[in-house]
Amino acid sequence: MGFDAVLLAGGRARRFGADKPTAPVGGRTLIEWTAAAVADASRLIVVGPRRDVLPGAVVVREDPPGAGPVPALRTGLAEVRAPCLALLAADMPFLRPVHVARLLDAMGERPGAVLLDGEGRRQWLAGCWRAGALREALDGYTGASLRGLLGPLEPATVALPGGTRPAWYDCDTPQELAAAERLL
Numbered sequence: 001m002g003f004d005a006v007l008l009a010g011g012r013a014r015r016f017g018a019d020k021p022t023a024p025v026g027g028r029t030l031i032e033w034t035a036a037a038v039a040d041a042s043r044l045i046v047v048g049p050r051r052d053v054l055p056g057a058v059v060v061r062e063d064p065p066g067a068g069p070v071p072a073l074r075t076g077l078a079e080v081r082a083p084c085l086a087l088l089a090a091d092m093p094f095l096r097p098v099h100v101a102r103l104l105d106a107m108g109e110r111p112g113a114v115l116l117d118g119e120g121r122r123q124w125l126a127g128c129w130r131a132g133a134l135r136e137a138l139d140g141y142t143g144a145s146l147r148g149l150l151g152p153l154e155p156a157t158v159a160l161p162g163g164t165r166p167a168w169y170d171c172d173t174p175q176e177l178a179a180a181e182r183l184l
Contacts, residue, residue: 002083003104005038006076007031008069008125009090010048010062021090022051023177026184029053030091030171037095038086045079047072048090069125069146074138080131087134089125091172093180094165102158103128112155118162124150126168 009021009031021031028036035044035054044057049065058079062071073087084107086100099115103126106113111133115126124146133153141149160167164183171177 002042003038003040003085003128004043004045004080004082004131005035005041005086005088006045006047006073006080007034007038007088007090008047008072008076009051010066010072019049019051020171021048022053023091023171025093025171025177025180028093030093030177033093034088034090034095037092037097037100038088039097040100041086042082043079045076046090047076068144070138070141070144070149073134073146073149077131077134077138083131084128085131085134086128087125088127089170091170092126092168093171093184094169095126095167099158099160099167100128102160106156106158108156110156111153112150113158114150114155115168116157116159117168118166120159122147122151122155122157123168125170127155129153129155 022029046057046059050059060075062075103113112129115123
């Protein structure tokens with residue numbers, strides 16, 4: 001199934017204290033790790049400030065910058081051409097193409113599929129979606145919550161073995177980045 005990828009990379013990273021997507025871990029930036037997980041995407045769309053780490057990516061900026069994941073999704077979705085997309089946070093160093101393939105397969109006839117973390121929580125920025133379903137859900141949505149937008153779509157869920165490098169792991173703090181570096 002052909003798909004595009006939308007990486008949300010414009011957050012304020014309050015707990016991180018730096019430009020989180022460009023933080024190095026294991027010889028690559030976080031955003032490069034995430035982009036590698038969607039190497040099979042027809043288009044790579046990055047929502048956030050322009051960075052010189054992903055040549056060939058379509059880079060767009062939500063208005064206003066840093067407005068949150070719902071405006072960022074709206075902006076990224078406007079660039080999607082494929083019938084499906086991977087919607088991902090840009091700080092997932094252990095996500096791999098096989099995980100994205102599992103999400104695409106799990107969708108079946110549903111509007112989307114998301115990863116479950118080790119505690120069974122849906123990871124809204126680790127999923128694959130039908131572009132039409134997202135456009136319809138966004139039409140008239142005035143909330144700011146990604147869960148409020150995506151939850152009612154009742155996506156399929158994918159539980160993967162956690163292990164020492166779980167696919168859903170993201171780096172929200174310098175301590176989590178240091179832990180990812182040790183694990184890589």
